[in-house]
């Protein structure tokens with residue numbers, strides 16, 4: 025009986041999500057959407073970017089929240105510890121009177137084996153050291169799970185992180201939390217009494233953003249994402265980046281597991297998609 029329980033436990037931990045970064049070339053065989061035409065990430069080729077006069081608003085990014093920071097085996101993910109309340113949100117200004125509001129569901133991070141190649145998106149084939157994703161769902165669907173399969177379901181705001189010599193003190197709360205979640209599935213909390221503002225994780229210069237239609241960058245790769253990639257990066261230094269690399273992958277036993285050194289999907293075909301920019305310099 026004990027053996028049976030152990031077997032079930034192992035089976036569950038290996039297959040509960042059914043994918044891993046070690047197997048990313050084969051994602052499409054188990055998750056057909058990963059082989060679709062609107063996949064992310066992409067390289068943003070500035071020569072083909074088209075100016076579009078769109079803007080966006082963010083709300084409640086300047087408030088503090090009770091946040092949960094978890095090592096889920098694939099990344100460090102920030103979620104809201106309390107349900108309800110006025111969460112941070114994002115709205116485009118394309119349709120002035122009926123533009124949907126997108127509610128922040130989570131924030132997570134991607135990095136790589138190389139300090140110079142840790143982002144998922146690239147701009148003119150240049151990668152950044154890491155990439156932050158702010159995942160928002162369309163309020164009209166009520167929750168993330170119901171929005172994630174809809175073509176207008178999600179907006180993911182992406183912030184590239186450029187490697188610098190000096191630490192970025194705006195990351196202190198996040199890095200401090202990540203230091204405590206090295207084992208797979210461990211969690212810490214950031215109190216609303218802290219002075220951790222999500223707004224500080226966005227670049228100061230928000231005038232230049234790229235926008236395109238794409239997908240989740242992890243299985244099941246649903247093509248439900250409007251991507252908003254900030255052209256201006258924020259900074260991160262080596263020591264800060266190394267804290268993410270201390271996180272352990274999903275493990276099949278109680279040992280500490282392998283370090284999660286790479287959680288980035290490779291560049292996907294653009295397939296003639298148009299990348300828009302809000303910056304008139306692309307006119």
Ligand SMILES: [Zn+2]
Pocket residue numbers: 132133134157241
């Ligand atoms: Zn992501």
